[in-house]
Amino acid sequence: MPLDRTWLDRLAHDLRGPLSPIQTAVYLLRAPGVDAGQRDELLAVLDRQAQRLGAMIDEFSDLVQADRGGLVASQEVVDVGMLVADAIARLPARPPRVDFAPDAGQLEVEGDGRRLGQLFDALLGLQAARGCTTPVEARIERSATGLRMACTARCPDASDALAASLLESPHPDPPDGALGLGLVVASAIARAHGGRLLAHASGADALEFVLELPAVPG
Incomplete structure (x- = not known):
């Protein structure tokens, strides 16, 4: 797939998507008075958004490997x-x-x-x-x-x-x-x-x- 400028702009936008909730969760975790329940909820947000970001990076990596003909590693x-x-x-x-x-x-x-x-x-x-x-x-x-x-x-x-x-x-x-x-x-x-x-x-x-x-x- 050709990596045109429009799609690269969208890629940058999509990859920023998980960053906002991650940054917010980190900020709140550092705030005083966070109880155990709130801490667990914020950690769940971090885990969920980190997995989402990882899946996005994996998708893009697969696309690059496909473009290079390097998808198949074994038989x-x-x-x-x-x-x-x-x-x-x-x-x-x-x-x-x-x-x-x-x-x-x-x-x-x-x-x-x-x-x-x-x-x-x-x-x-x-x-x-x-x-x-x-x-x-x-x-x-x-x-x-x-x-x-x-x-x-x-x-x-x-x-x-x-x-x-x-x-x-x-x-x-x-x-x-x-x-x-x-x-x-x-x-x-x-x-x-x-x-x-x-x-x-x-x-x-x-x-x-x-x-x-x-x-x-x-």
Whole structure:
């Protein structure tokens, strides 16, 4: 993704977002008379905002590595069912609904296990619009070239243009409070593994993302 000036301005703005509550919490912690309950609340603010800032930095780092072609660091055979189970375990608030085709239960892919897990997390945990809590619905099947996973996420005013833009540029209004680069990085991970990520509108209120990856023979 080209790092144009407009997006760099937004990046600077977004990265400052967690700093204000962090600075306020530090100031209040230093004030006299802070009781134990207030201290715990302020420490929780610090922890939450530090994690948010760390996630933003990780997203930007992934984007830089993708631009340099350095996303894949190792090669191993990974069971697709395990990738799905791990993603569901990390998404307790909105667990996706995943259906396997009869011939897809034993699918395996080869690549960087950590990055493949990141790819499945991004798709199965996708929240395309702010305030939309409907879980992702996904179907996994074996295709002529390997793995095909179609994921549907609810999104008001869905369009093909919006779907395509989310794979190439930051989400205009990230619902998770991050930088909105999740799908951009996910698309880069798919390409780095010899696959691709496609997107289109599925009706007026949903986006469908289709992941295609080479599968291990057999």
